[in-house]
Amino acid sequence: MTLLDPPTLPGPAPRRARPATARPVPHLRHERALLRAGATLVAGMDEVGRGSLAGPVSVGVVVVDATTRSGPRGVADSKLLTAAARTALVPALSRWGVARAVGHASAAEIDAVGIIAALRLAGQRALIAVAGVVGPVDAVVLDGSHDWLTPPAQGALFDAEPGVVATGDVDLGVIGTPRVHLRVKADRTCATVAGASVLAKCERDALMVDLAVEHPAYRWDSNKGYASDEHVSALRELGPSPWHRRSWRLPVGA
Structure with missing residues (x-):
């Protein structure tokens, strides 16, 4: 280096690549804590279809007891899995735990009693199904911060109107x-809730695919009743089908 050459300065240190964020692995720690506290049967529940424009709202439930081992490999919140990954998990989930089920409330029932009461109805139907196998569960782990499963203390708004919604299959006793x-x-930390979300998603998706055969214009086979562009376009052109939630503000008309 001559006196006229500029000094050589050290360059910035190369940035280290950030490690990829690992997907959370659901576990049974919360469910086992409830079992240690005295519960005999603990259920995880999750819902799908709440924000859909058409089709039912569905609630999955998976029940475990003190003998239940860790969840199937790959189980996760259904929203984090591809459709193929969810479908591949169903056989293992169908053998895991002591009971599992999916309950549904139809679009007509949602129109009659509102989405929260319909969620409760679907959840009660799922609990009745597992109770037929193992008896009533002691505790339910519910995703979120709102208890839509427990009936309101003052009674449901539509209880005084017989025939508004078909609830003859719901025996709360x-x-x-x-x-x-x-x-x-x-749904990201509790294995039972994650498993319930996968079962509910797969069963509801299959229902919407079947309904799409009767109403192909809405493309429910691909959008599962949610507000995709092709679904909204068909609604504006054709109006709602019998499977749409007509009490909702549907994007119909020009």
Whole structure:
């Protein structure tokens, strides 16, 4: 280097690549804590279809007891999985735990009683199904911060109107009054809730694919009743079908 050459300065240190964020792995720690506290049967529940424009709202439930081992490999919140990954998990989930089920409330029932009461109805139907196998559960882990499963103390708004919604299959004496434990992001941390979300998603998706055969213009086979561009376009052109939630503000007309 001559006196006229500029000094050589050290360059910035190369940036280290950030490690990829690992997907959370659901576990049974929360469910096992409830079992240690005295519960005999603990259920994880999750819903799908709440924001759809058409089709039912569906609630999945998976029940475990003290003998249940860790969840199937790959189980996760259904929203984090591809359709193929969800479908591949169903056989293992169908053998895991002591009971599992999916309950539904139709679009007509949603119109009659509102989405929250319809969620409760679907959840009660799922609990009745598992109670037929193992009896009433003691505790339910529910995803989120709102308990939509426990009936309101003052009674449901439409209880005084017989025939408004078909609830003859819901015998609350069968399921008792399980204690609900709310947990935000339970579908990402609790294996039972994650498993319930996968089962509910797969079953509801299959229902929407079947309905798409009767109403192909809405493309429910691909959008599952949600507000995709082709679904909204068909609604504006054709109006709602019998499977649409007509009490909702549907994008119909020009």
